[in-house]
Amino acid sequence: MTSLASPVTLAATASLIGDVARANILCALTGGRALSAGELAFHACVSAQTTSGHLAKLVDAGLIVGIKQGRHRYFRLAGPRVAEILETLMGAADLGPARHRPVGPRDEALRRARSCYDHMAGRFAVDLAELLEARGMVVLSDEGGSITDLGMAFFDRLGLALGEAAGRRRPPCRCCLDWSERRYHIGGRLGAALFAHAEGEAWVVRVKESRALRVTRKGEEAVAGGLFACVAVDAPVPRPEGIRTSA
Amino acid sequence: MTSLASPVTLAATASLIGDVARANILCALTGGRALSAGELAFHACVSAQTTSGHLAKLVDAGLIVGIKQGRHRYFRLAGPRVAEILETLMGAADLGPARHRPVGPRDEALRRARSCYDHMAGRFAVDLAELLEARGMVVLSDEGGSITDLGMAFFDRLGLALGEAAGRRRPPCRCCLDWSERRYHIGGRLGAALFAHAEGEAWVVRVKESRALRVTRKGEEAVAGGLFACVAVDAPVPRPEGIRTSA
DNA sequence: CCATCGCTTCGGCCTTCGTCGAAGCATCCG
DNA sequence: CGGATGCTTCGACGAAGGCCGAAGCGATGG
Numbered sequence A, B: 001m002t003s004l005a006s007p008v009t010l011a012a013t014a015s016l017i018g019d020v021a022r023a024n025i026l027c028a029l030t031g032g033r034a035l036s037a038g039e040l041a042f043h044a045c046v047s048a049q050t051t052s053g054h055l056a057k058l059v060d061a062g063l064i065v066g067i068k069q070g071r072h073r074y075f076r077l078a079g080p081r082v083a084e085i086l087e088t089l090m091g092a093a094d095l096g097p098a099r100h101r102p103v104g105p106r107d108e109a110l111r112r113a114r115s116c117y118d119h120m121a122g123r124f125a126v127d128l129a130e131l132l133e134a135r136g137m138v139v140l141s142d143e144g145g146s147i148t149d150l151g152m153a154f155f156d157r158l159g160l161a162l163g164e165a166a167g168r169r170r171p172p173c174r175c176c177l178d179w180s181e182r183r184y185h186i187g188g189r190l191g192a193a194l195f196a197h198a199e200g201e202a203w204v205v206r207v208k209e210s211r212a213l214r215v216t217r218k219g220e221e222a223v224a225g226g227l228f229a230c231v232a233v234d235a236p237v238p239r240p241e242g243i244r245t246s247a
Numbered sequence C: 001c002c003a004t005c006g007c008t009t010c011g012g013c014c015t016t017c018g019t020c021g022a023a024g025c026a027t028c029c030g
Numbered sequence D: 001c002g003g004a005t006g007c008t009t010c011g012a013c014g015a016a017g018g019c020c021g022a023a024g025c026g027a028t029g030g
Helices: A007-017 A020-029 A037-044 A048-061 A080-094 A107-112 A123-134 A149-158 A163-167 A188-200 A217-229 B007-017 B020-029 B037-044 B048-060 B080-094 B107-112 B123-134 B149-158 B163-167 B188-200 B217-229
Strands: A064-069 A072-077 A114-116 A119-121 A138-141 A144-147 A175-177 A184-186 A204-206 A213-215 B064-069 B072-077 B114-116 B119-121 B138-141 B144-147 B175-177 B184-186 B204-206 B213-215
Touching: A007 A020, A007 A048, A007 B007, A007 B020, A007 B080, A020 A037, A020 A048, A020 A064, A020 A072, A020 A080, A020 B007, A037 A048, A037 A072, A048 A064, A048 A072, A080 A175, A080 B007, A080 B080, A107 A114, A107 A123, A119 A123, A119 A184, A119 A188, A123 A138, A123 A184, A123 A217, A138 A175, A138 A184, A144 A149, A144 B144, A149 A188, A184 A188, A188 A204, B007 B020, B007 B080, B020 B037, B020 B048, B020 B064, B020 B072, B020 B080, B037 B048, B037 B072, B048 B064, B048 B072, B080 B175, B107 B114, B107 B123, B107 B213, B119 B123, B119 B184, B119 B188, B123 B138, B123 B184, B123 B217, B138 B175, B138 B184, B144 B149, B149 B188, B184 B188, B188 B204
Parallel strands: none
Antiparallel strands: A064 A072, A114 A119, A138 A144, A175 A184, A204 A213, B064 B072, B114 B119, B138 B144, B175 B184, B204 B213
16 A cells, blocks of 8 residues: 555665755755755755756655756755654754764854744744743643644734644644754744744845845844734733843 | 754764665664664674674664673664654655555564554554544644643543653644554654553563564454443543454 | 684775766757 | 757766674673
């Protein structure tokens, strides 16, 4: 019935990601935007023809999809599942003894705020998640998360489109372990809705040619206190000092 | 602060799993039991010295841990995180077009019921999960799962040790996409507790030298109807015909 | 104490696969 | 229609790494 997930197929998938050039390609696409083959070649630091071969393999494996537009061909991740796989594998990197810490300076922007396929990650997202949890909107744990009744009402008043999740009782939300913060951020449908809302309200703007997000002043203000001022909330406020945006 | 999860470390981790011999080793350890280097060499179908090299790399990366006992050295997965990574990667195998379906005969036992590090998988586990969801004990979705109040009370009466999960409000439970069934089974703390309970009550017994589990008659009976007869449940019974155990 | 067993290290063979140069198509523009 | 751009295919080179034979080391057991 289903293709057997044997060790050899596991190895095939893993070795596909296990090449530095392909890992660079996948990481570049984790930003969520579709990129052309040439741009991916630049990100992977290899020639165009080498990149072409890698892209063919990735498409063949179903990790990415490519659409042809004119003389360009744009690629994006095949879906949230793939992004999740990559994030999970990212988190596995710090399983071993923390030996090398090549903290580059250009990584600071990524640590602060970045897009993670369809949701946000980095300090900004982690702080937001912890604030929402402190306010009793969501429950987060290492096994997943869920939206409380209070949270459902709040997100509804905020205007978030949670889609079919609203129909389910106690809709869970995926919470990823942030690899740069080792704390949780919110993914899944809620994470995607939060990202869309934040982008629509210009709380964050995408930085060109990068996964990094720039947190605007409006975003800082909205999240630091105004996020909850825009709707009436009768929730307990156990941590009124707001969150750090570290701008 | 934290080791940077760059594309190169992603590739390093992935390529570690991307070798067939190492993938075999990891899959063998996914059964949950510690295995000696010799047994792992047998599973990986390579010589002892080659296996030794692979094990050193896996230990070095923090994916597995080894303890010395006499002249044997036993290895096990470093933790649930690793098992989760492997399961996630397993699920990625069916992303591409389903082309090869080498459904071996010996896989049938694994498809029926198997251990997955600390919880159960296969048809038995999937049916059990769906039954629990139909009874309103848990809520499952592609973004995670959560235990309902009804479920908390039920599992408590059943005698499951959910540990610290009981302290949390709406404790979530991890639900994995079963690679052999493409449906959900229950993992996380609840999954581990269910497995321990099922093993303690002799509903399932481990098959030697394999991840496979044999579902006993007692287990079939208990799950088919007696599981809910042993405790008083005032829940709606939308699907009273029970589950298939396909023994 | 010697034989056996289990695991590890060392050295060298060999396959695999990532890489780029050159050439071949497809597309767009002037 | 010709030149430029973007992507792909082909072929050969070369480094990386998995593999095993041989030998070494520690533990067990008679």
